[in-house]
Amino acid sequence: MSKQARWWTVILLACAVWIMPLTAQANPSSSSTPGQGEPWLFLPWDDTVGRILGNEADSEGPKSFAVKPDGGVLLLDQVNLRVIDLDSDGELIRYIALPAATFDDVEQYQDRAVLVLDRVVARTLLVMDLVGTPLAEVPLEGRGIDHSGLVTAMLPRSDGIWLEVGHRHSVKVLDRHLQPCTRQIVMGRPMEHGYSLHGALDGHGGVTLRRTPQNHRATTALTTALSGVTLTGQAPIRRIVWLDEDADGAVYAVLHEAVFAAATPFRVQQERYRMVILDEQLQELERLESPWVLTLYNQRVEMRVGPDRRLWQMAFTDDGVLILRWEWRTP
Amino acid sequence: MRRLYALLVTLVVLGISSVSQAAPPAEPAEAIVCRGTSAEGFSYEWGGECWCSTGCDPDLTSCSPGVCTPNPGFSGCPDCTHSGTYGADCSGFVSKAWQVPDPQPTDACDVTRYVAASFTSDHSYWNVVPMTSLQPADAVASSSHVILVIGYEDSYGEHEVVEAAGCTPGIIRHSRTFSSSYSGARRINLSDCVCSDGDQETEACGDCGTTQRTCENDCLWSPWSGCTGPDPTGAEAACSPDGGEGVCATGQRLCVAGWLTCQSASATTEICDGLDNDCDGVVDNGTPESLGEGFPCTGNCGVGLSECVDGVIHCMTPGGDTCDATDPDDNDGKGIGGCTCRAQSGPGSLPLIPFLVLLVLLGWRSRRK
Numbered sequence: 001m002s003k004q005a006r007w008w009t010v011i012l013l014a015c016a017v018w019i020m021p022l023t024a025q026a027n028p029s030s031s032s033t034p035g036q037g038e039p040w041l042f043l044p045w046d047d048t049v050g051r052i053l054g055n056e057a058d059s060e061g062p063k064s065f066a067v068k069p070d071g072g073v074l075l076l077d078q079v080n081l082r083v084i085d086l087d088s089d090g091e092l093i094r095y096i097a098l099p100a101a102t103f104d105d106v107e108q109y110q111d112r113a114v115l116v117l118d119r120v121v122a123r124t125l126l127v128m129d130l131v132g133t134p135l136a137e138v139p140l141e142g143r144g145i146d147h148s149g150l151v152t153a154m155l156p157r158s159d160g161i162w163l164e165v166g167h168r169h170s171v172k173v174l175d176r177h178l179q180p181c182t183r184q185i186v187m188g189r190p191m192e193h194g195y196s197l198h199g200a201l202d203g204h205g206g207v208t209l210r211r212t213p214q215n216h217r218a219t220t221a222l223t224t225a226l227s228g229v230t231l232t233g234q235a236p237i238r239r240i241v242w243l244d245e246d247a248d249g250a251v252y253a254v255l256h257e258a259v260f261a262a263a264t265p266f267r268v269q270q271e272r273y274r275m276v277i278l279d280e281q282l283q284e285l286e287r288l289e290s291p292w293v294l295t296l297y298n299q300r301v302e303m304r305v306g307p308d309r310r311l312w313q314m315a316f317t318d319d320g321v322l323i324l325r326w327e328w329r330t331p
Numbered sequence: 332m333r334r335l336y337a338l339l340v341t342l343v344v345l346g347i348s349s350v351s352q353a354a355p356p357a358e359p360a361e362a363i364v365c366r367g368t369s370a371e372g373f374s375y376e377w378g379g380e381c382w383c384s385t386g387c388d389p390d391l392t393s394c395s396p397g398v399c400t401p402n403p404g405f406s407g408c409p410d411c412t413h414s415g416t417y418g419a420d421c422s423g424f425v426s427k428a429w430q431v432p433d434p435q436p437t438d439a440c441d442v443t444r445y446v447a448a449s450f451t452s453d454h455s456y457w458n459v460v461p462m463t464s465l466q467p468a469d470a471v472a473s474s475s476h477v478i479l480v481i482g483y484e485d486s487y488g489e490h491e492v493v494e495a496a497g498c499t500p501g502i503i504r505h506s507r508t509f510s511s512s513y514s515g516a517r518r519i520n521l522s523d524c525v526c527s528d529g530d531q532e533t534e535a536c537g538d539c540g541t542t543q544r545t546c547e548n549d550c551l552w553s554p555w556s557g558c559t560g561p562d563p564t565g566a567e568a569a570c571s572p573d574g575g576e577g578v579c580a581t582g583q584r585l586c587v588a589g590w591l592t593c594q595s596a597s598a599t600t601e602i603c604d605g606l607d608n609d610c611d612g613v614v615d616n617g618t619p620e621s622l623g624e625g626f627p628c629t630g631n632c633g634v635g636l637s638e639c640v641d642g643v644i645h646c647m648t649p650g651g652d653t654c655d656a657t658d659p660d661d662n663d664g665k666g667i668g669g670c671t672c673r674a675q676s677g678p679g680s681l682p683l684i685p686f687l688v689l690l691v692l693l694g695w696r697s698r699r700k
Contacts, residue, residue, distance in 0.1 A: 052407045054475045056377060056420040056447055057497040079406050101406070101499045120503040143538070144590050149505030150491065166506065167487040168557060169588035175574050182573040185592040194597030200486035215585055215594045217562070238463065239488030239508060256488070258511065265452060266461040268511035294510040296473060298496075 037290060037313065037324035041073070041090040044320040050079025051297065061297035062321060063104040065314045067306040069111060073323060075314075076106040076116065083114065083132075090323075096132035104300045109156045113178055117163075123148040125161070127178055136178065143183040144171035155189060155244075162190050167199075167240075186214045191245050198228070199243045199253065205236030207255055209243075209282055229282045233257040233274045241273055242303035249280040252311055254303045256293065273303075275311055277328050286328040290315075355430045355456055359522040360468035366437060367428040367468075367479040367493040371504045375399045375495050376418025377408035380427050381440035382502070383417060394438070399498040411498045416440065422447045424495040424502060425470050425477045429518045431456045447477040450516045460515040465490060470516045471509050478509075483554040524550035539563075540589025558589030577607020577614070605642025615639050 043049045045061075052060040064076040071088035074096075083096040083106055096114060102121035108114055113135065114128045127136040140148035145165055153164035160181065161174040170190050175181040188196035191211070198210040210228030231237070231253060239256040246252070258271035273290040292315035294302060304312045311326040369384030374397035383394035397415025401407055408420070417440070419427065426444035427437060435442050450472035453459050460469065469480045471492070482491030485506065493504045526546035536542045540560035544552045562568065562585045570584040570593035582595040598610040601617030603624070609617065619625040626637045628646040635648040 050406065052497060054407070054421075054497065055409060056422055056475065057375065057407060058421070058476050058478075058494065060497070120505045121500055144588065144592075146536075147504065149503065152485075152487070152489065152506055165588075167485050167489065169590075182593070183590075184572065184594070185587045185590045186594075187587060194599070201484070201488055213597060215587055215592075217585075240486075260461055260463060265459045265514050267514070271511055294508065296475075296510055296512040298507065 036288070037292070037326045039322060040312070040325050041086070041323045042320055043075070043084075043323075049075070049077050049084070049321050052079055054296075059297045061295075061299060061316050062314065063299055064106045064301035065304065065312075065323070066107045066301075067304045067312050068108045069307050071306070071308060073312075074106050074108055074114065075321070075323075076103060078103045083116065085114075085130075094131065096128065099126075105154045107154050107156050107161075109161065109178065115154065115156070115161060117151070117154050119151050120149045125154075125163075125173060127174070136180075138173055138180055140173070144169065144185045153189065157190055158192060162186075164189055170196075188212070189243060190214060192247075192249075197243055197245065197251065199240045201237065201240065202230060206230045206232040207237050207240060207253065209251065209253060209278070211251065211280070211282060229278070229284075231255065231276055231284075235259045235270060235272075237274070242301075242305075244305045246305050246309045247307070248309065250285065250309065251278040251280070251282060252276075252303075252305050253278070254311065273313075275303075275326060275328075288326050288328060290324075290326065292322070292324065355432075355518060355520050356434050357520045357522055358430075359525045360466065361525070363428055363430075363468035363479070363518070363521075364481045366430075367424075367481055368504060369437060370419065370424055370428070370495075370502045371493060372396055372502065374413065374415060374418035374501045375408065375420060375498050376413040376415075376423075377411060377420050377498075378423065379413070379418040379420055379440065380423025380442060380444045381417050381438050382419060382427075384437045396501070399501065401498050407498045419495050419502060421477050421495040422449070424493075425450065425472075425479050428479050428493075429457070429470070431518070447472055448474045450477045451514050454516075455519075457516045457518045460517045462509065462511075462513065462515050465515050466517070468518065468521065470518075471513045472516060473512045473514075478507075478513075480515075482506075526550065526552055537586075537589025539586040539591050542589070560586040560589055562586050563591070575610065576612040577610040579607075579610035603639035603642060603644050615642060 045051050049062055060079060062076050063078055066074045068074060073086045075084040077084050078098065078101050081098045081101055083098065085093040085096055087093050098116060100118065100122060103116045103118045105117040114130060116126045118124055123140050125138045125140060126134060128134050140151060145151065145163065150166045151163045152167045155162040155164060155170065160172050160176050162170045162172050164170045169185055169187050172181060172184040186196050188198035190196055194214050195211055196214050200208050202208050208228055208230050233255060235257040237255045238258045241254040241256050243253050253276045255274045257274050259269045260266050261269055271293050273293055275288040275290065277285045279285055290313060292313060295316045297316050302314055306312050313324045313326065315322045315324060365387035368387050369389050370382045372389045372391055373382040376397060376399060383390035394417050395415045397413060397418040399411055399413050399418065402410045402412060423444045427435065432443055450470050451474065465480050465484065467481050467483065471478045471480060478492045478494040480490050480492050484490055489506050489508050491506050495502045528546055528549040530546035531543060533541050533543045536558035540558040542555045542558045544555050547553045568584050570582045572579060572582045572593045572595035575582065575595045579595040579598055582593045585592055585594050599608045600621050601609045601615065603615055603622045605614060607614045615622060622639045623644050624638050628635055628637045633648050635646045637644050638647045
């Protein structure tokens with residue numbers, strides 16, 4: 001090969017490498033990868049994790065879990081009045097004692113605090129250090145939160161702790177120093193760098209997603225630019241299970257698809273979770289699907305976005321609690 | 332107690348299914364929702380079905396809400412102990428809210444009622460409805476639990492409900508989802524139409540908002556709209572966000588979801604401009620890339636690298652001097668007198684031309700060697 005031909009080869013290869021990722025983004029995957037979740041940990045019922053089998057009452061398993069910044073997991077075992085603190089290998093670090101069995105969400109704030117939320121009985125947010133020493137207890141109801149039962153998510157962000165209300169707006173209840181602050185309110189779910197994510201069922205079996213500057217006031221031009229995307233599935237989407245973004249700004253939408261019989265008693269015929277990963281501009285990057293869906297056990301949080309840019313799922317089987325990780329290929 | 336309850340429920344279900352009873356009262360869905368919300372805060376009592384209400388609110392003053400305690404070694408009922416007169420389990424609560432099989436005041440205890448599984452199939456007093464068409468006053472039931480829906484589906488597909496959830500939480504009101512183990516049910520004799528075309532209602536909400544509903548199809552109220560209101564203007568609009576630093580220390584007061592809030596200016600990527608763009612309390616502390624530092628640059632006085640100094644990008648020579656056109660060449664590390672070689676400032680201004688010049692210079696030098 002002549003020197004000139006080698007140069008042309010190098011130039012063409014460079015162009016190809018430059019074009020390839022753009023092409024991949026412009027043509028998002030149209031097919032889904034079926035259940036390829038990696039089981040991370042299994043915890044059997046009763047021996048390790050508590051449950052209540054409802055008898056003229058609700059059935060409960062762990063209502064929430066959180067993925068820690070170091071890749072470990074906090075599992076809210078509220079039936080046993082504790083949080084199970086696991087390291088990144090799934091080994092037990094400690095049990096963190098809870099003062100009541102009515103907590104229904106757990107999160108970790110950086111490497112500083114464990115947060116547990118009781119929406120309906122104590123109606124407080126309890127802040128503890130990483131070994132469970134109580135640091136503060138914050139009443140939920142106040143500006144922005146008329147009724148704490150309508151809190152629909154707890155969102156730790158670099159600027160503090162936010163609570164989402166009715167999947168509509170979010171209220172900052174603790175600042176970055178974990179101190180109560182003048183409550184700030186934004187529409188949607190606050191993300192980093194001054195943005196919010198907005199998700200909504202569109203009434204036609206799809207979901208619309210928008211990513212906007214926080215509390216933006218729409219002008220015609222801005223509205224057009226922020227019109228967002230509509231996601232559809234292989235079956236009508238009935239519920240947005242989880243919506244969040246990772247540290248790189250990739251957006252993760254977990255959607256419950258279900259088909260019901262047309263005649264009484266209208267039983268479900270098929271259902272699954274569709275996981276859609278999008279970039280900052282809401283261009284679709286990849287789709288995955290999980291056969292694990294909500295069971296009879298009431299559960300507040302089923303999915304989380306981990307620091308490893310994977311989706312983590314807490315699913316319930318007949319025998320216990322299964323924690324899975326869902327990996328998607330790097331765009 | 333357990334045997335008594337089981338026997339009672341069996342008799343009730345058998346009796347009701349074989350004997351035609353009076354139909355539940357004709358009333359709007361709102362009356363059922365009102366009865367349901369009035370139970371919030373009362374205890375869970377396995378086999379119970381009564382509580383005290385004042386309008387749509389619970390009356391926790393005149394009546395003790397009761398206490399349910401799981402027996403030692405158990406987490407819920409029926410292995411539990413209840414104290415107090417009032418309380419309800421899930422099916423007792425829904426039966427009373429729905430006024431089935433007979434209309435009874437909420438504080439009437441020990442009256443006939445259904446069990447949760449009854450609500451999973453059609454009945455003379457209710458019909459099974461698709462889970463995709465739930466409305467306020469509907470019930471959602473499984474073989475072991477039944478819940479009263481009090482709100483329309485929200486934007487994520489969840490509903491506001493009231494339920495006698497269990498011994499520890501009691502009767503609670505919250506937003507939740509339902510697995511496919513549940514089916515929907517709608518009571519009969521709901522008043523068909525409760526409003527007329529053109530009817531509109533407005534309520535205040537939050538501290539700056541209002542919410543409205545309108546009559547749809549000359550018959551039923553629409554869901555309440557989201558709470559919104561106008562943003563303050565003029566002098567009222569300026570505010571200082573709590574703990575805001577840098578550019579985030581200034582803000583604008585807005586009415587968001589019906590609540591006044593101080594929206595700070597958005598944190599952005601730190602650039603070299605003498606401002607704390609990312610609101611972390613430190614000026615110009617971004618990465619070299621964001622600040623525009625470390626790029627080869629050149630000017631009248633030689634080749635160097637760009638550096639952010641006092642909010643402006645300077646071209647620093649290897650010795651540390653920078654050319655600022657004013658400083659004499661006094662080896663004070665600040666510049667060479669008389670030259671003007673300040674690089675373009677600001678992010679994103681990749682000094683491509685100086686970089687190419689540097690490459691040419693380096694190439695020329697290596698060829699000379």
